Amino acid sequence: MSRLNVYEPGFLSQRPYRSGRTVIIAGGAGFIGSNMGARLISEGDRVICVDNLETGRQENIAGLLEHPNFAFFLHDIIDPFSIEGPVDRIYNLACPGSPPKYQRDPLHTFKTSVIGGINLLELAEEKGARILQSSTSEVYGDPDVSPQSETYRGLVNTVGPRSCYDEGKRGAETLFHEMHEREGVDTRIARIFNTYGPKMDPEDGRVISNFIVQAFTGQNLTIYGDGHQTRSFCFIDDMLDGLIALMETENSFGKIDDPVNLGNPGEFTIAELADIVLELTGTDVGISYHDLPQDDPRRRCPDISRAGRLLGWAPKIPLREGLGPTIEYFREELKRKQRLNRQVS
């Protein structure tokens, strides 16, 4: 890690920061977190990125490290920490989101949501900061209704391979809700549906990154199950707009700490997604079919009417449009990795 702008006491007073807010982004080197950091810096905020680099990547924040209003703090949120000076906003975007990644160390995944959530809530309480929890469509489990609205309570296995993530995120919602009710912490809960775009890890293991990387490296696209299961994919820029709108709204139409779905309701089967990726990458690799993982949700589609009512938000970028810059990003990222490998060998 570059020595530039590593967080240390004094950061807040030394920086040439004059206006805007001080924002902590837990998980700030991850896919959504690093895009959020870049956005907030460009809008004049001062950002402290807290990340243990478990799935977050140094590459994602390389362009931010030299910015005078950005600091990186290598830290795991399951351990308490303090930040000196005022903090206005905390985005909790820390937790591996890809099934193969969050299943590598299920206990740590669970602790990240629950113990990490407690640590961040206590920091928010101490600082009087507003805090947003990135919850997930996984709180609905393998839903038996579609689309899923926030009032649907879900169908979740407590002891399956996805439980460490799903139940950790459900527990965190409870924590955020209770800290709002009992301690008056200003909390927001976003239920994030599948999101994609630049800065995804090529080795993430989720479907969009797998398909694009496979297409570019001449491998068959791996469809799990028969490909009839659906997902609804939201482009990162739309997701950032939704998250910031939820964080910043003062609208009290409805209870502000109630969870809000954020996602793109355009629903695609995984087989349709495979065809689109083949078409847009201009490749003609084949398809290979693999077993469907246990508890893999059959359908997923957000009802976003609450986000529309509360925030005036709706996604603007359809899947084919968002895949354009995403595919270009992966093309460049794979080339960069090849160059690095050549230098090493």
Ligand code: UDP
């Ligand atoms: N999937 C697939 N091939 C892959 C990766 C995932 O067919 O290489 C399927 C997976 O079984 C699921 C869907 O694509 O039905 C979305 O999976 P992902 O891991 O991207 O996210 P999830 O929504 O399941 O957390």
